[in-house]
Amino acid sequence: MRFIQFELRLLWQNRLFKWLMLGYVLAVLLAIIWGQMSLQREYQQRTISEANYQTELAEYRDDAPLDPYAAGYLGYYQFHPVWQTPSAWSALIHGERSEAATHTRVRLLGLQGQLSNTATGNIAAMPIGKLDLSFIWIYLMPLLIAALSLNLLAEEKASGRWSLLASQVANSGMLLTKKMLIAAGLLAVVNLLILLAAVVMTDIDFDSIWLQVAAVLLAYQLCWFLITGWIISLQRTAIFNSLLFISLWIVFAFVLPGLAYLYQTQQQQPAEHVSMIFDQREFMHDSWDRDQQADFDVYLQDYPQWQTTEPTLQKPFDWRWYYAMQHMSDVIVAEAVAQFRESRVHSHQIGNQVAWLSPVMRLQYSMNRFADTDMLASQTFLDQIGDYHQQLRDYFFDFYFFDKSFTEADFANIPVFEYQPVMQSYTLKSLINLVLIGLFFVGLIMLQTRRNRG
């Protein structure tokens, strides 16, 4: 206990340590505040779109009941908002959320053409990205760990205290380990306090996800402390230690993620999914020049739930035929859409595999999963929009195909989109991965210690 007190006092007297910790905590607090502000902004945007949606619906409702022909226009003009509802954790872990539109609107027309909307945003800022808490944890914390502990031995040696200390205790390695444990323990406490502060400052709860985030974060921290420990065990100069550490950091945080991306993209043809738009458009417009009745007959055969409708189309224009063709334009590109989906998920999986080699990548995949801000979430959002579009179709087709008028009461039953987060968890995988990397470095340390003695 006395030892701990002594070491803590020693750390506190170290100006560099104090400033680094202060800088770290300040950056973290700023990141949490900014993250929470932008999350609130996302909610505000949603409020605006919902208010607009209700106003638009109210305008149609004033004219209710709508005959099927007028209701056809409702389907044509009315956009329905869809939102990939952000999790509370997304305030801290922005992940891939800027890469695709997370809040957009769809209508009853062919869906795929509507989904390729990109997010608004400052294009110039995209290559640089923004600072969120996950960035500080994933990329900057290892450097803080290095600053706290990398040169413990070298400094003690330089100050001349080491020979004194080492002569007093039997196992000098043990002493060093203790010193590192104190630095690690201190950072762990600070990080846990940050996580607790986040519970107060943001919408995240103190629940099982909180505990999992904390566990993975601590494992990550431990991993980097072990890497630092291995470097110290090499017993080289402080300079060598710093350079080796920075090199490892660059490999884990820059080279491996970059090569993973390169490998991911090498698996794809550039712009390979454009044919979706071509095929959908071609089908949709050709249908105007084809025998509409024949197409409609086929549609009724394929979708027996609408078969009891009046089989003959009205002249010159029938909404039923129009929406049937819009639906079919999605159906004929279904395979291309599935391929697009497959490409995205596959790419995510490749990255996830490479992450076994890099604690940095592993933590990022893990964090983005906790916050539901990764590719899986984004793809699930698209899948759920597809399901929602199906619900809209089922709902409106009932009026169009069975000649029902759209009454005031029917407005209340228009399906509403509600994003359901992906439940998959990477926690165990991440913990195993980080522990394995940690053990690898423990092995290296043991090997080195034996070599040092011999």
Next chain:
Amino acid sequence: MKHPIVEIARHELITQWRSQTLKILLPLLLVLTALIAFSHWQQQEDFIEAQTIWQQQNDAEWEAQPDRHPHRAAHYGTMVFRIISPLSFIDSGVNPFVGNALFLEAHRQNSSSFKQYVSSTAYMGLGYLSGATIILVIWPLVLIALAFNSVSGERGHGTLRQLVSQGISVRQLLFGKTLAYSLISLIFLLVIFSIAIGFMLLSHVHGSDVLRMGLMFVLYLFYCLLWTITVVLFSNWCRTNQQSLSALLLFWLLTVIVMPKMANSVAEMQYPMPDRAVFDIQTAQEIAKVGDSHNPDDPHFTEFREKVLAEYGVSRVEDLPVNWRGVVMQEGERITSEVFTQQYENLMQIAEQQNELVRQVALFSPYLLANNLSSIVAATNADSFLHYENAAEQYRFNFITQLNQLHAEEIDLENDREQKVSHDHWSKLGQFDYHGPMLQDANDRIYPSLLMLLLWLIIGLVLLARSRNEVD
């Protein structure tokens, strides 16, 4: 005897040549950069080819349309595919982050869709792995690793005292060291650029691209020189090697990684943008405020009808020599296009405010300045993307206008929907003939950053020149 600065530089180069750090780092980095440049060049060529083929397919399908009502053709629409700059393989700029296909149709302004690849770029938190990033982000680190002890080491070993006693000033020493590390940077850049030029020769290049590449080389050389001076200065200011290394790493971390990201975050907080849904809503609301072409009682269109009727001296739309519906369609298109352009400009205005804030921070981060210049010179910056989007919207408007004209002139008002125009018309609509912005168009963007970079360089040189002869 040679000039002492040259002599010092020569000595430093020989020392570095024997040192392990350089022997490991330089080949490693050269191999990595060459590998990246090769893959990116290959991907760039594939992409340009793919985009060209899609464009051809689109144009062919457009012309192969049967006889159609012009408004049907306007909804069938057309697509334009963005061809990326041939220098993307060195500095990819915004390319990996933006969509490259625009679907152009009547009434609607779609956003660019389909990124080059579906993979996420979010995992490259320290920067997209490209030649430019290696030069601008990683190379300074190598310079730090090589030269952090170039002066502090001499001081620590007492060799500095010896040198000074031999009549060499600290100033000469600093310039000599700067010269040596600049030469190492030069070699690094020369190797990379000779590889890059090799790739360029294999593809179809214009003279302007060669010029741009030359400018990139000069820019990077300047940037490396600036970093060399920084490292030598820090090494001179710091008492110990360890101090020098720590201070330099911290400086690198702050100016290359933390400040740019922080600046972006602050800018985004300060000047928030509407998201996709809200932007679309705002645009639709603004259009509705002007006039709704589908509403027969709309005041704007009532007034417009009176105006058109008066112009032709008739009292009923049926008596007009042109098809009233086509005329209305065009008026609607004019409103949509004007309002959208205005709204989009507003959005870009917000982006510009954000960028302005970042530019102010950039005054203190040579990395941001050089990064910005590099993407401008490579024609992969945000402006060149927006230039393309604007050109596409103008093309869309002209394209739809021509179709509306066909509607007004070739289709009778009575039984409008049942009529078609001959497919001969399709090939008469011009194709999207796009040329990216010229380098001189970006002059007002280039000069401030360039001047600031030069200012830093001058400050650095002045600091070198004013270094005192302190030996301890």
